[in-house]
Amino acid sequence: xxxxxxxxxxxxxxxxxxxxxxxxxxxxxxxxxxxxxxxxxxxxxxxxxxxxxxxxxxxxxxxxxxxxxxxxxxxxxxxxxxxxxxxxxxxxxxxx
Numbered sequence: 001x002x003x004x005x006x007x008x009x010x011x012x013x014x015x016x017x018x019x020x021x022x023x024x025x026x027x028x029x030x031x032x033x034x035x036x037x038x039x040x041x042x043x044x045x046x047x048x049x050x051x052x053x054x055x056x057x058x059x060x061x062x063x064x065x066x067x068x069x070x071x072x073x074x075x076x077x078x079x080x081x082x083x084x085x086x087x088x089x090x091x092x093x094x095x096x
Contacts, residue, residue: 001054001056003038003054004052004091005051005052005091006089008085009087010085011086014084015042015047018085022040027040030068034055036056037052037053038051039052
């Protein structure tokens with residue numbers, strides 16, 4: 001199984017809106033494609049959204065991630081939730 005943690009710094013004043021659109025749009029599509037959302041948190045002090053996603057299936061992670069970004073459903077998100085992202089960091093993680 002592969003697990004990835006993502007740190008998103010959200011544009012000032014948009015954290016609540018980002019979290020709403022993530023819950024309504026991004027999370028369901030990721031799950032339909034086979035990803036498991038382990039957890040998600042907001043950090044108001046730093047205007048960040050942190051989430052952990054895993055995948056334990058036959059597809060390659062990068063291939064599945066591309067399928068998400070290239071899907072008609074993702075392309076139909078309007079306005080694009082990416083408009084709220086100031087910075088994105090993502091790392092594969094292992095249990096300690």
